Amino acid sequence: MMQTHESRGSSLHRQVKSVARSLPDEKNTQSGARQHLDAPGTSVVDTPGTSVVDTPGTSVVDGIRKTSARRRGRSRMHGISVLIGCFGMFVLVLWLFSDMDREPAAAGPTNGTIPSRYEPDRAFRYLKQVCDLGTRPSGSPQMREQQDLLTSFFEKKGAKVSLQSFEIRHPETGEAVELANLIASWYPLRPKRFLLCAHYDTRPYPDRDRNNPKGVFVGANDGGSGVAALMELAHQLGDLPSDVGVDIVLFDGEEFVFEQGRDDYFLGSTYFAEKYKSQPPAVPYQAGVLLDMVGDRELRIYYEKNSLKYARDVARGIWQTADRLGVRAFVSRPRHTIDDDHIPLNRIAGIPTVDLIDFDYPRPGFGAPSYWHTEKDIPENCSGESLAAVVWVVHQWLLGQ
DSSP states (O other), X not given: OEEOSOOHHHHHHHHHHHHHHTSOOHHHHHTTOEEEEOSXXXXXXXXXXXXXXXXXXXXHHHHHHHHHHHHHHHHHHHHHHHHXXXXXXXXXXXXXXXXXXXXXXXXXXXXXXXXTTXXXXXXXXXXXXXXXXXXXXXXXXXXXXXXXXXXXHHHHTTOEEEEEEEEEEOTTTOOXXXXXXXXXXXXXXXXXXXXXXXXXXXXSSXXXXXXOTTSOOOOIIIIIHHHHHXXXXXXXXXXXXXXXXXXXXXXXXXXXXXXXXXXXXXXXXXXXXXXXXXXXXXXXXXXXXXXXXXXXXXXXXXXXXXXXXXHHHHHHHHHHHHHHHTOTTEEEEEEEOEEOTHHHHHHTSOOOEEEEEOOSSBOOSTTOOBOTTSTTOSGGGBOHHHHHHHHHHHHHHHHTO
């Protein structure tokens, strides 16, 4: 996924440039003195309201030059002080505003106890099971292992499972790479059908890791958490209202990206959306829910702004459900604008789909660490409680449709 709002760095750059433009002009500082020569051996300098006459043998011009230099020095120091002061105030304000959303790490995702049918330990075991395969980029042996694991798992939970395969060219080598969306269906002919989805590929490298950007990216939260949550949710899908059916779709190629700005995102969801539009199912989806980065130990899921744009009613229904259940991890205000797999689902397929995503991993705040696309995106920085809380909300929202 990509965050599309303005970066803090660009705002800070404009602030510094604005302060720099306010510094005193050195030429204007020197022009305040008017210099003229009097009788031989005597120099006279007039400044506003002041007349200075030097004695013979003394260079008043030299004195003027020293005075002007001192004034320029004071002017520069004043400008630097203003710049430092404004920068300090900007940093303080940024820290205060960003820190407003931070809550103690000890505060769990819910006000009370999660019902026993949703099992945090089981959800976390699923996350570990997926991550134990290693990094899972599109077309890799680990991705094929994951497909086999998930096909067997969902079939045992009563779903009909299929792979929607397609081919791309590797962005680095140009070689053919086969990708596949995994589709698990429950009750495909029921009149009210819903799409629950996540991406199950991982980024090829932890490219935002300062120490090892070509290292191993396990993708526990970004790539694993949505899969684990939907595995946990599958335990509840045999017990749906008699008119409700569900498809779980795991998208491939969400971020098969080796070079930012060159390579395309959302390959699997785009292919799925195009097929859905060109070959509509017998019963169309009423709504979709995308789960991405929902395993954070300090889970806080805000309204995502594109979700409000395309699927406002769906988003409000989910957050109202969370509020009713006392799941405080869902925060009822917008925070980020994210391009994610829900964009082609909304724009191409016309499925009103919301993105449940905690983009502040592990937390917001100026100077806070970020595990996103780094080697620190591991199961130990995720939580079964967070996964189970999200599953609880989504399942209860489904039951209310």
